[in-house]
Amino acid sequence: MMMDYISETDLILNNDGSLYHINLLANEVADTVITVGDQDRVAEVSKHFDRIELKKGKREFLTHTGYIGNKRITVISTGIGTDNVDIVLNELDAIVNINLETRQVNPQLRSLNIIRIGTSGAVQANVDVDTMLVSAGAIGLDPLMHYCEHSLTANEAELLTAFKNSLPSHYQLHPYVASAGDNLLNSIGTGLQQGITITAPGFYTPQGRQVRCKSSTPELLNIIENFEHKGQRITNLEMETAGIYGLAANLGHQAISFNVILANRIKHQFSKQPQKIMEASIVNVLERIVNHL
Numbered sequence: 001m002m003m004d005y006i007s008e009t010d011l012i013l014n015n016d017g018s019l020y021h022i023n024l025l026a027n028e029v030a031d032t033v034i035t036v037g038d039q040d041r042v043a044e045v046s047k048h049f050d051r052i053e054l055k056k057g058k059r060e061f062l063t064h065t066g067y068i069g070n071k072r073i074t075v076i077s078t079g080i081g082t083d084n085v086d087i088v089l090n091e092l093d094a095i096v097n098i099n100l101e102t103r104q105v106n107p108q109l110r111s112l113n114i115i116r117i118g119t120s121g122a123v124q125a126n127v128d129v130d131t132m133l134v135s136a137g138a139i140g141l142d143p144l145m146h147y148c149e150h151s152l153t154a155n156e157a158e159l160l161t162a163f164k165n166s167l168p169s170h171y172q173l174h175p176y177v178a179s180a181g182d183n184l185l186n187s188i189g190t191g192l193q194q195g196i197t198i199t200a201p202g203f204y205t206p207q208g209r210q211v212r213c214k215s216s217t218p219e220l221l222n223i224i225e226n227f228e229h230k231g232q233r234i235t236n237l238e239m240e241t242a243g244i245y246g247l248a249a250n251l252g253h254q255a256i257s258f259n260v261i262l263a264n265r266i267k268h269q270f271s272k273q274p275q276k277i278m279e280a281s282i283v284n285v286l287e288r289i290v291n292h293l
């Protein structure tokens, strides 16, 4: 009997042997993977490649793999939210760490560098619109990591307890904590403003926005702005980082999230030049990858 056989319904392959959603084969993923939310941002990244060897896509998951000099890079869109992060990270991991013919985990595991370039809203007055911020850690208010075994460092556990204690007891929120990969934080993440990022399971009421839906957590933004733990503050809100950090750690990959700050929620400001600041941020992150990875 084969050991640890992963069944046809646990890991679904297309007829060409590619992964069900992301539609990629084993040799089509580089060790350096940039994730972006927006499909249109994939080409905004790959236009800086010297050579593109692959363009493939299915649903919101568009992938370009290519080279800058000798550095092979994959850029893939996740779409919005950690439900999509679950798909992209599990399928990327399956491509590099599972033999798709025998359906067994490879004896030698590959560790990817997973680098998010996304947009975000600041929750501190001193985090300016049109700047870029690295998430040293993330607090997930989405449910993803509650379905995956994960252990916490002492610092992560303390942060989680402190954040839980800051929430009113009637809030139905179940936070988790995950951190950036140390190797990436200390290489391509240096020299930029850093902070704690909250990953929300939505853009409107889950991020404290008041439009027509009446919020059941009206103090949330204020609590987030004023939360402090050992001199650390929550800096920004978005919708993928905690899931990427949690799953990457669980699967043995390194991850880092670069947040392009388009909104300042405290000052009620929104960028007047989102494309321009995203373009500059992409160039900045690609230079960091080429020079330090």
Ligand SMILES: O=P(O)(O)O[C@H]1O[C@H](CO)[C@@H](O)[C@H]1O
Binding pocket: 036, 037, 038, 079, 080, 081, 117, 118, 119, 120, 203, 238, 239, 240
């Ligand atoms: O710009 P992206 O990468 O999509 O990231 C942010 O923007 C989307 C919301 O507008 C969410 O996905 C959020 O995380």
Ligand SMILES: O=c1cc[nH]c(=O)[nH]1
Binding pocket: 119, 120, 121, 122, 203, 207, 237, 238, 239, 262, 263
């Ligand atoms: O405020 C913002 C801006 C971008 N993305 C988010 O999720 N929130």
